[in-house]
Amino acid sequence: MSTGIFLQIAQTLAAILLAPLLMGWVNQCRAWLQGRSAPPLTQPYRTLRKLFHKDAVIAHDTSPLFRFAPYMIFACMALAAGLVPTLANDLPFSPAADVIALVGVFALARVFLALAAMDIGTSFGTLGARREMLISFLAEPALLMVFFTASLISQSTELPVIVETLAHREFAIFPSLAFAAVAFWMVSVAENARIPVDNPTTHLELTMIHEAMILEYSARHLALIEWAVALKLFTYSTLGIALFLPWGIAPRGDLSALPLAVLALVVKMAVGGAALSLLEAVSAKVRLFRAPEFLGTAFLLGVLGMLIHFLLEV
Amino acid sequence: MSLTYHLQVVNLLAALLLLISFAMLSQRRIVGLVTLFAWQGAALSLSTAIVAWSTGQHHLYYSAALTLILKVIAMPWFFYRLVRKLDVDRDVEPMINIPTTMLIGIALVIFAFNLAMPISQMAGTVTRSTLGIALASVLLAFLMMITRSKAIPQVIGFLAMENGLFFAATSATYGMPLVVEMGVALDVLVGVFVLGIFFFQIRETFDSLDLKHMEKLKER
Numbered sequence: 001m002s003t004g005i006f007l008q009i010a011q012t013l014a015a016i017l018l019a020p021l022l023m024g025w026v027n028q029c030r031a032w033l034q035g036r037s038a039p040p041l042t043q044p045y046r047t048l049r050k051l052f053h054k055d056a057v058i059a060h061d062t063s064p065l066f067r068f069a070p071y072m073i074f075a076c077m078a079l080a081a082g083l084v085p086t087l088a089n090d091l092p093f094s095p096a097a098d099v100i101a102l103v104g105v106f107a108l109a110r111v112f113l114a115l116a117a118m119d120i121g122t123s124f125g126t127l128g129a130r131r132e133m134l135i136s137f138l139a140e141p142a143l144l145m146v147f148f149t150a151s152l153i154s155q156s157t158e159l160p161v162i163v164e165t166l167a168h169r170e171f172a173i174f175p176s177l178a179f180a181a182v183a184f185w186m187v188s189v190a191e192n193a194r195i196p197v198d199n200p201t202t203h204l205e206l207t208m209i210h211e212a213m214i215l216e217y218s219a220r221h222l223a224l225i226e227w228a229v230a231l232k233l234f235t236y237s238t239l240g241i242a243l244f245l246p247w248g249i250a251p252r253g254d255l256s257a258l259p260l261a262v263l264a265l266v267v268k269m270a271v272g273g274a275a276l277s278l279l280e281a282v283s284a285k286v287r288l289f290r291a292p293e294f295l296g297t298a299f300l301l302g303v304l305g306m307l308i309h310f311l312l313e314v
Numbered sequence: 315m316s317l318t319y320h321l322q323v324v325n326l327l328a329a330l331l332l333l334i335s336f337a338m339l340s341q342r343r344i345v346g347l348v349t350l351f352a353w354q355g356a357a358l359s360l361s362t363a364i365v366a367w368s369t370g371q372h373h374l375y376y377s378a379a380l381t382l383i384l385k386v387i388a389m390p391w392f393f394y395r396l397v398r399k400l401d402v403d404r405d406v407e408p409m410i411n412i413p414t415t416m417l418i419g420i421a422l423v424i425f426a427f428n429l430a431m432p433i434s435q436m437a438g439t440v441t442r443s444t445l446g447i448a449l450a451s452v453l454l455a456f457l458m459m460i461t462r463s464k465a466i467p468q469v470i471g472f473l474a475m476e477n478g479l480f481f482a483a484t485s486a487t488y489g490m491p492l493v494v495e496m497g498v499a500l501d502v503l504v505g506v507f508v509l510g511i512f513f514f515q516i517r518e519t520f521d522s523l524d525l526k527h528m529e530k531l532k533e534r
Contacts, residue, residue, distance in 0.1 A: 173322035175329030182333065296413045297340055300420055304332070311427050311446050312325045 003255065008082065008091040015081035019234035020044035020227065022273055029277035044230060051223035059216060062120055069116035070217065070224040076109035077231040083159065086238045087261045089167075090160040090252040098157040099147040102239075103140060106191070109228070110136050117213035124205050128212025131288065135197060135209065138295035139190045142183055145302025149180040150243050152309050159242055160252075167246035175312055179305030181244045185279075186298035188236040190291070192229075195280040197291050207285070241268050320368045321441065327361035328444040331481060332423070335454040338474060339419055340412050344402060344466050348393040351470050355385030358477050362484050365441055373492045374484070380499050381480070389473065389506055396510055397466065402523055408461045415461050419454055426450035434486070441485040448482035465516060465523040469509050476502055 024041045031038035058067065083097050083105075097105065114132055117125035151157045153174055154165035166174075190197040193210035202208055205215070214225050242249065248264025250257035286294060334354040341347045359381040366374030408415060430446035437445065452475050459471035476498070483490050490498075513523060520527040 173319070173326050175326045178326060178329050179333060293340075293413050297336075297416060300336070300416050301333075303420060304336070304423065307423060307427060308329050308332070308447075312329070312443050 004092045007088045008093045011087050011091065012078065012082040012093075015086055015234055015238070016078055016227075016231060019081075019230040020048060022234050022237065022269055023230040025270065025273045026233070026277050029274045030280060033277060033281040044226070048223050048227055051218075051226070052220050054219040056219035056221055058218075058221075059120055065112075066116050066119045066216075067221065069112045069119075070221040070228070072112045073109045074224045074228045074231070076105050076112075077228045077235060080105045081231055081235045081238070084235055084238045085159055085163050085242050085246075085249055087258065087265060088250040088252075088254075089163050094160050095158070099151065099159060099162075100144070100157055102159075103143055103147070106232075107136070107140065109232075113213055113225075117216075120216045122216065124208070124212045124215055128209055128215075131209045132213060134288075135190050135291055135295070138292055138299070139187050142295055142298040142302050143187045143191075145299060145306065146180045146184045146187065146243070149176050149302060149305040149309060152306060153177070153313065163242050163246045163249055164251070166243075167249055168251050174309070176305040176309035177244060179301045179308060181240075183298045183301035183305065184240055184243065186294060186301070188240065189279075190295055190298075192233050192236055194276065196283050196286050196294060199285050207288075209288075237269060237272050238265075240272070241265070318368070320364050324361050324364050324368075324441055325444060327357050327364070328447045328481070328485070330357045331361075331451055331477075332447050332454075335451040335474065335478075336416070336419060338470070339415055339454060339458055339461075342408075342412075343404070344397050344464070345394070347467055347470050348390050348397065351393075351474060352386050352390040354474060354477055355381055355390075358481055359386060361481070362489070365484055365488065369488060371488045374489050376492055377480075377484075377489055377495045380495065384499055384503060385473070385477065388503070392506065392510065393466065393470070396513065400466075400513060400517060400523065402464070402466065409463055410461050415457065419457060422453040422457060423450045426453050437486045444485040445482060448478055448485055450478075451481065452478035454478075463524050463526050465509075465513055465525055468525065469506065473502065473506070 021041065021044070023044045024039070027043065028038040028041055080102060082093050083102055085091070085094065110132065114129035117129040117132075119125075147157065150162050150166075153176070154162045156162065156165075189195070193200050198209040198211075199207065200210070202211060205212060208215075210229075214222065217225055245268060248261055248268075250261040331354060334350055334357065338347055338350045338354070341350060359378045362374055362378040362381060366372065366378060410418075426449040427446040430449045434442040434445040455471050455474035455478055458474065459468050462468050462471065480495075480498075489495065516525075516528075517523055
């Protein structure tokens with residue numbers, strides 16, 4: 001039990017500490033693909049340190065919610081990172097929430113971010129919050145459909161059971177997961193404010209979604225939000241790995257498999273981050289009103305995955 | 315589930331075929347459509363080859379090779395050239411907007427799966443469970459032909475339908491006799507070339523490839 005708790009703490013801390021590194025890697029790949037000279041891999045850490053050393057500026061007419069929201073968002077993301085099997089499977093914390101509750105945790109963070117953005121009372125904040133809600137109310141059902149497809153295969157909505165079924169039983173190809181994987185990629189692009197839906201590096205307020213909501217934040221609050229954004233990307237990546245490429249995650253209580261698990265995680269993350277930046281480099285940001293179409297397609301693919309499961313795999 | 319691995323790969327390719335059918339339904343640009351069509355042909359050819367290998371039906375190798383040459387190399391090349399010559403690669407809005415088309419597509423898939431369930435129980439082949447997918451991709455291609463008003467997407471829809479039929483034949487009865495397949499392939503090839511000539515004629519007469527203009531030809 002104590003090794004389990006140790007592993008749990010180690011995994012959560014690793015996620016929190018490594019998340020900016022993944023962000024740095026994605027940014028670096030993106031810069032290379034765009035023919036710019038790339039920022040160093042540790043740039044997100046430097047930005048975070050810089051922000052933590054600054055004094056926060058807060059508008060006069062904000063409610064306490066505005067100060068509280070960054071901590072809440074960061075806590076939600078850290079919780080989510082602890083729930084997803086990253087290095088080892090079936091940790092003591094994971095029975096606390098299944099995939100549906102995990103979607104709820106993400107939703108909680110989003111609600112606080114949107115409320116904080118509206119709380120400040122600027123027009124851009126409200127605009128960003130509304131857009132974020134539009135995107136997320138379409139993305140959430142699609143994400144649930146992806147989870148349901150995986151749960152139908154493993155007969156459980158618990159992530160450890162899903163990973164166990166896919167990784168440590170006899171190898172089988174599940175065509176339904178191909179659909180779910182495409183849908184999951186589309187949803188995670190939308191949820192993480194990446195390119196076809198939102199541009200994370202934009203300076204144009206009128207096209208912003210995520211950035212518009214955090215315009216008024218500064219210093220430690222901004223740092224926490226940026227860190228939470230990196231952590232969200234990391235958690236979505238680990239979720240994708242757990243659902244579609246779970247090979248290498250150490251089975252329950254098997255400490256000897258851990259070095260391999262770390263290696264597998266690093267390789268998968270490096271490849272995944274490079275793939276994300278490549279897909280971002282080749283696609284253009286869609287108009288906001290095309291975003292429902294994009295996410296509707298993701299939802300339909302999720303539904304198709306379930307149908308295919310009933311046709312081919314039962 | 316106790317299928318052998320190559321059959322699982324066939325199932326995966328069948329799923330990919332359906333995925334590509336949906337992608338074609340949502341694709342706005344003609345060049346993208348042609349690329350997707352080539353990928354569909356590649357998936358089809360690979361799955362036919364795997365079925366041939368796993369069941370020892372040698373004539374299926376020929377049809378796989380035929381598919382590869384015709385539908386992955388020759389026809390896409392022809393279409394790319396045609397699109398460049400006619401200069402028609404712009405965003406085309408289909409007659410029904412794309413989310414609605416996709417919803418209709420899902421309904422069609424459910425219908426096809428239900429319809430194929432009892433039929434595939436009777437088929438004796440190992441790949442019979444993919445019959446539903448084959449039927450669904452035929453219906454989806456049909457839907458694409460209905461919802462597009464431009465000539466080239468309609469022809470690609472027609473060819474995609476042929477892909478679906480071919481896949482249905484492979485999954486239900488290990489393919490048609492080679493003579494029939496050769497005949498169909500030749501028909502399709504000739505059809506595509508004839509339609510290619512038609513495109514030029516249509517454009518010369520109506521200054522556009524939009525087939526809505528052809529409704530003017532009605533006798534009153």
